[in-house]
Structure formats: C-alpha cells, structure tokens
C-alpha cells in the first residue's frame with residue numbers, strides 16, 4: 001500500500017489518522033497532538049481540513065467536529081526582526097505614518 | 099520523460115518577465131528571468147526534487163506555488179527554509195537544497211520509507227531507556243531536521259510603521275479588491291494588504307471566468323481592477339502578508355514584509371483572506387509532479403513554465419475543464435482528463451479536440467520514483483480492470499480550505515463544513531460574530547469567484563453603514 005499523505009510537513013498519513021482514532025484519540029486536538037499533523041512549517045494550511053473531514057466522516061456529521069485547535073500568531077514564518085522592531089525601545093527608529 | 103520547456107510568452111498575462119539573470123544552484127551556474135518565482139526558474143531548468151520530507155525522506159517538489167504548502171523550501175543565500183515559490187529570482191542568488199543524505203536528489207535515508215511501509219511511531223522510537231534516547235536524539239535530529247542554521251546573523255530590527263486608518267482590508271483577491279473598490283467609491287480611506295507579489299488572487303488564474311455583467315476572464319478583470327489609479331484612497335501593499343490580528347478593541351493588525359513591518363489599529367477590518375488549495379487523498383499524492391490545478395495554472399498559463407508533459411488532469415469543476423482547454427490552446431500535450439462530468443460545452447470542446455477523457459475511474463495512486471510517470475485509476479464499479487494513465491505532470495482538484503486563521507486570531511466565530519473546512523461564520527451582510535470585523539469570499543465559504551466578488555462588495559457596504567452609525 002502506498003502512503004497517502006495528509007500532512008506533508010510532518011509526514012502524517014491517512015492510515016496514521018485511522019490508527020490514532022482506534023487508539024482513542026478521537027477529537028481534533030488529541031489527534032493532532034498524537035500524530036503531529038498541523039505542527040510543521042505550514043501550521044495546518046494543507047492538512048487541518050483533511051483531518052477534520054476524516055473526523056466528520058468517521059463520526060458521522062460535520063457538527064461532530066469541534067472548533068479548530070487554537071490558531072496563534074504568526075500566521076506564516078516571520079523573522080524575529082519584525083517583532084524586535086515593534087518593541088517600545090525600537091520605537092525611536094520607527095516612523096509615524098499620518 | 100519529456101524535458102522542461104518554456105512556452106512563448108503571452109503579451110496579456112499579468113506576469114511579465116524581467117531580463118535573464120544568472121544565479122547558482124548547488125554551485126552550478128543556473129539562469130532564470132528576473133522577478134519570476136525562483137521555484138519556476140528551478141523547474142524550468144530541470145530541477146525535479148526540491149527537498150526530502152521530514153520523516154520518511156520522500157521526495158518533495160512544489161505542490162501549491164502559492165506560498166502555503168512548504169514543499170518548495172530551500173536554502174537561499176545562506177538562509178534555510180526559504181519558500182522558493184514566494185521568492186523572486188534575482189541575479190547572484192546562491193540556492194541549495196537543504197535536506198537528504200548525501201543530498202536531496204539521491205537520498206539514502208529514503209530507506210526509512212521502505213523499512214516503515216505502514217507507520218513509523220516516532221514517539222516510541224528509542225524510548226526503552228533514557229540512555230538510549232539521549233544517544234539517539236542527536237542522530238534523529240540530524241536525520242529529520244530542516245537544514246543547517248543560517249550562515250550569517252539575522253537582520254536586527256525591521257523598521258515598524260504604526261498607522262491609524264479607519265478600515266483595513268486583508269487580501270486583494272476577488273473579494274478584497276471588490277470590497278476596496280466599494281470603499282473607494284464612497285470616499286473611504288483604507289489599507290489593502292496582499293501577501294502575493296501582485297494583487298488579484300484568483301483573478302490571476304487563466305482558468306477563472308466571471309459570470310454576469312458581460313462575462314469576463316479573470317485576467318480581463320485583473321487588468322481593469324488592479325490598477326491603483328482606479329482605487330483612490332486605498333493604499334495597496336503587496337508582499338505584505340498580515341501575520342496576526344490581536345483581538346483587542348480596536349483590533350491590532352500586524353503585517354510583515356521582506357524588510358519592514360506595519361502595525362495598524364483600525365476601527366473596522368474586512369477579512370478577504372481567500373483559501374488554500376488542497377490535493378485529494380490518494381496513494382503517493384505527495385509525489386513530485388502532482389500539483390493543485392491553480393499551481394499548474396499559474397506556472398504554465400501565467401509564467402509559461404512547463405516542467406514536463408503530457409499533463410493529466412483530475413477534477414469535475416469548470417475551472418479544471420477550462421484549464422485543460424487553455425493548456426491545449428497553449429500547445430501543451432494532455433495525457434487525459436479524469437472527470438465525472440460527462441456532458442456540457444466544456445466537456446464537448448475537449449472531446450472535439452480528441453483529448454482522452456476517462457469518466458468511470460478514480461485515482462488510486464500516483465506512481466513514479468522521484469517524479470510522477472503514471473496514474474493508477476481504479477474503476478468505480480467492481481470487476482472492471484484498473485487502468486494506467488501515462489503522464490509526466492498531474493493536477494488533481496480537491497475542495498480548497500478557507501483561510502480562517504486571522505478571523506480565529508481576532509476571536510470571530512468559525513465553524514466546520516466538510517465542503518472545504520473551517521471557515522469564518524458570517525451573516526448574509528458579511529458581518530462576523532464581532533461587530534467591527536467583516537468577512538467575504540473564500541475565507542467565509544464562497545464557492546467561486548463571481549460569488550466572492552459580490553460578497554466583497556456587500557461586506558464593504560455593511561462596513562460603511564456601520565461606520566456611518568459610529569460617532
């Protein structure tokens with residue numbers, strides 16, 4: 001059987017989701033913590049929907065899928081320099097836009 | 099396997115070439131066109147494997163070409179994990195792959211994929227004793243890591259502009275542009291943030307059609323709408339992705355560009371963040387050469403880069419069928435179209451051109467070593483044989499996942515719907531669960547560009563109305 005990849009960043013397969021579900025990880029958050037989907041470079045942009053659809057299918061309905069795991073900033077990889085620039089002491093160099 | 103080629107440039111694409119420039123790829127001389135995405139310079143030059151996956155060391159190459167799947171990461175000018183599809187090609191770059199041993203092209207660690215055909219439970223590996231775990235950890239890190247540390251120190255602190263403006267629109271796709279136009283027509287001032295190098299979103303797709311008010315193609319609409327002169331009062335900032343909304347009142351919107359950042363605390367936000375394209379789930383769906391339809395659209399129709407042919411297309415939507423027809427017009431060889439759509443003018447046109455159409459099969463798996471060379475199609479009814487479709491590039495469509503995250507940052511209600519994924523909840527005027535934040539288009543579940551355009555306009559109208567009622 002070839003692997004069917006659900007999460008490209010962390011190499012999580014459809015089979016991994018099934019096995020994790022069988023082991024008792026039956027909601028999105030614990031499924032994510034166990035398999036690691038959504039924790040890589042893209043932070044779930046190409047896997048969260050697949051995992052949620054998987055849960056909806058095995059649990060029998062869209063309303064059986066809970067809220068998504070907390071999404072935290074930043075949305076994409078962001079250099080620390082951006083945050084460093086936003087610190088109050090960096091404000092001396094910041095320009096005020098009208 | 100066919101070799102990569104570039105199609106004759108079209109005069110009317112939104113993506114225009116700069117001059118030819120030289121850079122190095124793993125020490126060897128390489129060239130591309132200034133300003134095109136680096137990933138495309140590499141694909142056009144015959145690079146197939148961009149990197150190796152973290153656990154099984156499976157080969158990876160661009161899948162989305164829209165800066166979200168992270169399958170195109172390389173080390174650029176000594177910086178690891180750079181998305182090459184979101185990095186413009188410029189003269190003098192030094193580009194290297196960063197994963198695999200001895201390298202990404204030929205990687206002995208691929209053996210892991212073979213040794214663990216079913217699953218590799220990394221939590222339970224080398225955990226029988228703490229000494230073993232301590233010994234193994236550095237090796238496991240090296241094997242599964244993501245490149246070496248940067249060669250130089252990172253930039254110190256970006257200049258950060260703080261700005262006060264009444265309205266921020268996030269995303270300059272069909273919904274965001276139409277919202278910004280509506281605001282501009284009413285004399286409102288707004289900042290319009292866009293992550294991509296060009297405004298347009300799905301209007302930049304060659305296969306997009308907008309229905310109603312004298313049908314137009316995406317590119318025609320892009321031409322009419324993306325000119326900043328037609329948007330007085332709107333400050334359009336491209337290559338400035340919004341990375342966070344902090345949910346106070348007013349909300350704090352943070353956008354970070356290449357070398358600067360901007361922080362805005364607007365009275366109103368309109369979220370038009372679009373959606374992320376997905377691949378369907380089938381065996382080896384991560385094989386290089388398997389991409390989303392919009393990735394292929396941008397690469398071939400937009401930029402004229404064709405890494406290989408013939409192309410197999412899998413999908414039922416108008417966009418995928420139109421993409422097939424547009425590829426034919428551009429002289430691209432098609433291996434076939436796998437679709438459940440049996441009739442209608444789009445299917446008829448492909449039949450007239452003698453494109454092989456496969457109606458009663460679905461994709462079971464992609465086959466190939468380091469690049470796709472065929473699709474295995476299984477019958478929908480039993481007792482019919484499997485079929486193989488030779489191809490050197492494959493696009494397969496799946497429902498896109500709405501980009502709901504910024505709404506979630508801000509505390510807006512989101513919900514799950516299996517046609518797509520989580521999306522921002524809105525009422526029919528575009529209002530979210532927060533009275534100062536609105537959403538429109540694909541991020542709130544719009545199914546197509548025409549709907550997204552209408553939704554953008556409506557959300558902007560609701561936003562203006564709510565501003566009028568604020569002292």
Ligand code: FES
Nearest residue numbers: 163166167168183
């Ligand atoms: S992030 Fe570059 S191809 Fe998807």
